[in-house]
Amino acid sequence: MSIGPIVIVGGGHAAAALCAALAEAGEGGRVHLVSAENDLPYQRPPLSKGFLKKADEAIAHHKAAAWYAEQGIQTHLGDPVVAIEREAQRVLLRSGAALVYQHLVLATGTRARTLDALPPRLHNVHVLREAPDARALRTRLSEMVTTGRRLTVLGGGFIGLELAASARQLGLEVAVLEVAPRLLGRSVSALLAEHVLAHHRGMGTEVQIGVRIEGFEIQGDRLASMQVGGSRMAVDELVLGIGAVPETRLAVACGLAVDNGVLVDAGLRTSDPAILAIGDCAAFLTVDGARLRLESVQNANDQARSASATLLGREEPYRALPWFWSEQGPMRLQMAGLLPPTSETVRRVGANAGSFTLFHLQDSLLRCAESVNAPMDHMMSRKLIEAGVPVDRTALADPAIPLKSLLG
Ligand SMILES: Cc1cc2nc3c(=O)[nH]c(=O)nc-3n(C[C@H](O)[C@H](O)[C@H](O)COP(=O)(O)OP(=O)(O)OC[C@H]3O[C@@H](n4cnc5c(N)ncnc54)[C@H](O)[C@@H]3O)c2cc1C
Structure with missing residues (x-):
């Protein structure tokens, strides 16, 4: 295992989760967190939901400043990386500071279109x-x-x-x-x-x-x-609200392979093995060999965990099931899996008034589930998709049959 500095570029969900994983492994003292933002990493989802509705609501930091200090993580806030020098293995910050790395992790997210x-x-x-x-x-x-x-x-x-x-x-x-x-x-x-x-x-x-x-x-x-x-x-x-573009300008400028996101392998390594990319900015390989870039908290958190394993010399390929949630007033949407181009859809009424789940199947296998105000059914859907067992359509549609019983 290597012992040199790990520089994380970005101060969002993926960066925060990677700091937590490395700190848990006792490696916080190797980490530099460099963010363009003035705030320490915070939860982004509330910004379009509760935060807008409550005048006194503060942003929710992942961890307090004291935690970073305790873990030995050095934070560089409001000081974006402006260049990556791959030969010298160092990054230059806007302030003029330079940081040498053994491993660099790009967690630069997206910017609003x-x-x-x-x-x-x-x-x-x-x-x-x-x-x-x-x-x-x-x-x-x-x-x-x-x-x-x-x-x-x-x-x-x-x-x-x-x-x-x-x-x-x-x-x-x-x-x-x-x-x-x-x-x-x-x-x-x-x-x-x-x-x-x-x-x-x-x-x-x-x-x-x-x-x-x-x-x-x-x-x-x-x-x-x-x-x-x-x-x-x-x-x-x-x-x-017209979407976001992956923040890949640093990666492009230093010659990394980029195509709608920084291209990474199953261990989240870019075309330069000393540099990893995670979260919204990374275009990864799915188990089917397709390229995919996701914009979700789940993807940022789970890729951070896989990247931490890569950095610590263990190979834990990124294979997590995608899931997502969205709150639009009183409606909570939860999605699991990826919607296949063609599928058979089964609707199941949920436990709460007006709630339901749409199950999308291909060859009797559950590929994707979309739940509206049905959190328990969403959780079970994730297990059913991961189990990869054939499911009976009639049973799926019948709210009297517990989804758990379909796990086999
Ligand atoms: C308003 C809003 C609501 C959302 N709601 C949901 C939701 O309900 N559910 C869900 O799953 N997802 C939601 N998302 C998406 C989710 O927040 C993102 O998928 C997640 O934040 C991705 O994490 P990330 O670390 O990859 O990128 P980000 O969190 O975007 O972080 C990227 C960081 O990199 C920094 N950066 C960029 N360039 C540089 C540079 N050169 N030097 C230093 N730092 C740099 C940025 O300033 C930023 O701090 C929401 C997003 C927004 C904006």
Whole structure:
């Protein structure tokens, strides 16, 4: 096993989980955590949910500053890495500092996608990715509650829809515009997307799908209106919820293999074995040999654990089952597995009013499950997918038959 410094670039979920895994192995003293953010790693999911609704809610740090000090982890906050020198095995920070590494781990996540047609820094156009975005947006939303202005969300993906639901719960008028013919792109089934659409309309949000955005009218430092499907739509405040792009600029600049994410092997090693990549920025190999890049807390946490094993000289290939959750007002979605291109779908009514799970099967094997307010069924679905045993459709659909009994 090697004994040199491990430099982690990034201060998000993957970086925090890797710090925890290395500290648990007694290796904290080798670790440098370098983050572009001023805050220590914190939970990102609340930023589009509870955090926006409670004026006094603080961000939730993974660990306090004292913990990093106790573990011997050196933190470098608000000081992004600006270059990787692979030959010298060192990184340069914006402050001018240089850190030598034996192993480097890229955990740089994603950055919010923006629109070329919109000039940067318009006063009433926002993205939601990091704590400063959420703090600014929370202030703006609370002003809007008193002034009665409308929030427009461009994009019907998870973050846009969570934000729309939070804003509705605050009492704001909200419009969601989605260019695609359905919400949530291809990350959920068409059946679930229909349910989500009805849920948001039921909450009083104006949701338009399949819209054409033909232009933007800028006045000074504000977006005044948009041309939508031939009509002019006035804009009070706009949030861009149009997805994220993997933050691979450092990797590209130092010549690592990149294709919609930093390419990694089963041990999370990049094309340079001294450099690993984990979390949202990494495009990994699935058991079927396909390339996949996921944006989820599960993926960040589990890849951090596999990367820690690689760094400690054990080989524990990344094979974790993907799962995800999203809270949109009173609706909690939980997904397990990956939606196959074609599947047979079975619906099971859940224990709570209006709750259900959609099971997607291929050749009698459960590949993916989508639960709405059915947390116990979600948990059992994960076990059923992992077990890889054939399941009976009739039994799956019957809420009187416990899912546990199908495990065999
Ligand atoms: C508002 C919001 C809500 C979400 N809700 C959910 C949810 O409900 N469920 C779920 O599973 N997932 C959710 N996600 C996604 C989840 O947060 C991400 O998948 C997860 O944060 C990925 O972790 P990561 O460490 O790979 O990247 P990130 O957490 O994005 O961290 C990347 C870090 O790298 C830093 N960085 C980038 N470049 C540099 C550099 N050059 N030098 C130093 N540091 C750098 C960034 O500043 C950042 O700190 C949500 C995301 C957002 C933004």
